[in-house]
Amino acid sequence: MILLVTAYAQDNTVLRLQEVLTAAGEQPVVLDTRSVESSVAVHVSQSETGRGRLQLQMGERRFDASEIKSALLWRGWQRFSHDPALKGLASKAREWAFYKREWKSFCSGLGLALKASDVFCVNPPPFNTAYEEKCAQLLVAAQEGLDVPSTLYTADLRFARDFHHQQAGSIIYKPFTPFIRTSGGTAERPERVGTLYTSKVKEEDLQEDEGRVPTPGIFQPYVDKQLELRIVIVGRRLFACAIHSQDSRRTRTDWRRYQRLEHVRHEPYELPAQVGDKLLRLMDRLGLVFGSVDMIVTTEGRFVFLEVNPNGQFDWIAQLAGLPIYENLASMLRAGSIHYPLAPSSLAWKEADRAVAAG
Structure with a gap:
């Protein structure tokens, strides 16, 4: 069995990979947030021989981790405030923070348990x-x-200004983590209205403004x-x-x-x-x-x-x-090893997509 752990089952990468794996005769199992909410449980116990035992339950089906050849840990079970079903909870800061931590802990704990069960994990x-x-x-x-x-990590604009001068006024800023502002759309495909990209920095951008909340950033020469x-x-x-x-x-x-x-x-x-x-x-x-x-x-x-x-x-x-990235990722998952048969490009799904796009 090959396990695909992701936030959304309709993630394009997951869908493509499923197609390639299925064409190769595999039956990948997708664990996305929605399915885990309603029909999935994880069991940890001791076997009759006293060894630790990890089991996954999906609906009425229950199986041992030993049946899992490999697992793609693609996207954690993240929950976002733009999900219409979660707007009420997201408006309560403490409850929302607790809710997100619980989902993150559950997903990371499963990944570590799979690794401890000798399942080949990517990554x-x-x-x-x-x-x-x-x-x-x-x-x-x-x-x-x-x-x-050369890279500067700091929340203190004095150091950023010094770095700006050292690099003859030609530097860029980028955040540690993605920042995307959304509005509307669906939980799986929100409408993006603002994104923080890598940007060139002017000297005036590094001046202290009243009310500024110090936030660390990454500064590099352009x-x-x-x-x-x-x-x-x-x-x-x-x-x-x-x-x-x-x-x-x-x-x-x-x-x-x-x-x-x-x-x-x-x-x-x-x-x-x-x-x-x-x-x-x-x-x-x-x-x-x-x-x-x-x-x-x-x-x-x-x-x-x-x-x-x-x-x-x-x-x-x-x-x-x-x-042929999908094909070789699928080959690695099927082999359960970084040493896997080289897979050629499979153009069928690409040609089908082009035909649909040409419409």
């Missing part, structure tokens, strides 16, 4: 979330020989780009996509600003072997078997590491660059 807890923290992973990347930008890379690492294999963000003024600082990414040129990219080797060593140090890496290729041809997201999106580059 293994606690590293599936621990290394979303930017400071530690950037340090480890530098220790493994990757080129990283790096002139030739192009950007998103590199998806699946076990010991790397799938790199060049994103030609400098073709458009809108995407020069942060390519995510353009919601219609199909209008930004994407193509497969051959990563130098020595850069790939360093990335694999980084993954080993972080205890990760899957991740989406962001890098910059500078105008001088340097490869600058920015971050690795253990749960980073890859659906759009699989489609726009034709990279």
Whole structure:
């Protein structure tokens, strides 16, 4: 059995992966927030031999963790205040905070229990979330020989102003975690009305304003780009996509600003072997078997590491660059190991999507 743990069953990545796994003869089981709310329980006990025993119950079906070959821990069972069913609870600060903590604890506890039961996890807890923290992973990347930008982490604008001067007034700011303001839509697909992207910083942005609440941020020198890379690492294999963000003024600082990414040129990219080797060593140090890496290729041809997201999106580059990421992630889950058979691209679902889009 292959388990897919996600916030929403209709997540595009989960749906695509299900298709590929099903086509390969698997019957993946999806544990999303809705199903866990209504029909799922986790049992921990001792077996007759005195060993610890983990069981999952889905409706009337109950099975041992030993039946689970692998588990994709894709998105935690997060709950958001824009869900119409939760608006009343979300208006009560203490109750809402408790509610979210309980769901987070339940999901992370299950992941750790699966790992303790020797289930192959993508990614293994606690590293599936621990290394979303930017400071530690950037340090480890530098220790493994990757080129990283000088970085300041601070909530004190005095240090940010000093850093701004040291970098000749050319720096960027980015948050530690995503910030998205939503309004309307559904729980699964809220309407996005505001997003905090990576932004260039002017000196006046770093002045103390009355009423400002100190919030830590990440400050780095602005790096002139030739192009950007998103590199998806699946076990010991790397799938790199060049994103030609400098073709458009809108995407020069942060390519995510353009919601219609199909209008930004994407193509497969051959990563130098020595850069790939360093990335694999980084993954080993972080205890990760899957991740989406962001890098910059500078105008001088340097490869600058920015971050690795253990749960980073890859659906759009699989489609726009034709990279067989789904197929190889499915192959790794089926093998229950980072050493898995290389899977070729399966274009059937991509062609079907294009036909629907062309309508």
